[in-house]
Amino acid sequence: MAAKQAHFALAPTAAQSGYRVKSFETVGSTNAEALDAARADDTGRCWFVSDHQQTGRGRRGRPWQTERGNLAASLLIVDDLDLKATATLGFVAGLALHDALSALIPDADLAVALDGDARRRFELKWPNDVLAGGAKLSGILLESTKLPNGRQATSIGWGVNVVTHPGDTEFPATSLRALGSSADAGDVFLALTDAWAENHAVWNGASGLDAIRARWLERASGLGGQVAVRIDGRVARGIFETIDSDCRFVIREDDGRLTHITAGDVHFGAVASARAI
Incomplete structure (x- = not known):
């Protein structure tokens, strides 16, 4: 109908x-x-x-x-x-x-x-x-x-x-x-x-x-969870830490460094753990 x-x-x-x-x-x-x-x-x-x-x-x-x-x-x-x-x-x-x-x-x-x-x-x-x-x-x-x-x-x-x-x-x-x-x-x-x-x-x-x-x-989805984002020809993996004062996406990568991301496709959970995104 x-x-x-x-x-x-x-x-x-x-x-x-x-x-x-x-x-x-x-x-x-x-x-x-x-x-x-x-x-x-x-x-x-x-x-x-x-x-x-x-x-x-x-x-x-x-x-x-x-x-x-x-x-x-x-x-x-x-x-x-x-x-x-x-x-x-x-x-x-x-x-x-x-x-x-x-x-x-x-x-x-x-x-x-x-x-x-x-x-x-x-x-x-x-x-x-x-x-x-x-x-x-x-x-x-x-x-x-x-x-x-x-x-x-x-x-x-x-x-x-x-x-x-x-x-x-x-x-x-x-x-x-x-x-x-x-x-x-x-x-x-x-x-x-x-x-x-x-x-x-x-x-x-x-x-x-x-x-x-x-x-x-x-109200954020995935905050504190596993995440992966493809940036600058690589896939950054780690924990979704926060968004910063400019509203950029912040990942604490597996090596401990904080990465601030302006644009990218975000993958959470099991997808984030996959080798290829």
């Missing part, structure tokens, strides 16, 4: 904070729509959302197609931040979705008991995935461009498996529907806009990134 077209509305907290929303029945890429709007002089704080995305992208240009009923949402931010500061918004984005899902989906609504601790039902995998029971539920992608007026436009994109999930992925994937939830894309979007407004206020507040980093670590 075809999924019913979702209704997309901002949470009152988001509307009161000056955010806007533009929804699409079908869209090529919500990130592309957001950046095109910025080039056409949109001032930002605008959400672009659909439950059917046809040409979305993940990290490193990987395709991310949003089947009808799933959520594709991008938030346009136009500001004067440098790229280093902008990159940390990805951690705000992960926190926002984690908090939205935790608020939207109480334990009783999940057919699968993911964890005895409700806070751990959903976890954040560095740098930009949200997991449920160890399986990928969402990916987050930031894309930026410099505008003619010198300001920077950034599109923060979320792809959330609401009703379906791919079965031929490198890592296990799942969807809210597979977990027993009846929430639709509109429900997730409403909760996400509320949680974004809250977490962005923290990021923009007195404690800033330090507070976001602490919140993120409380």
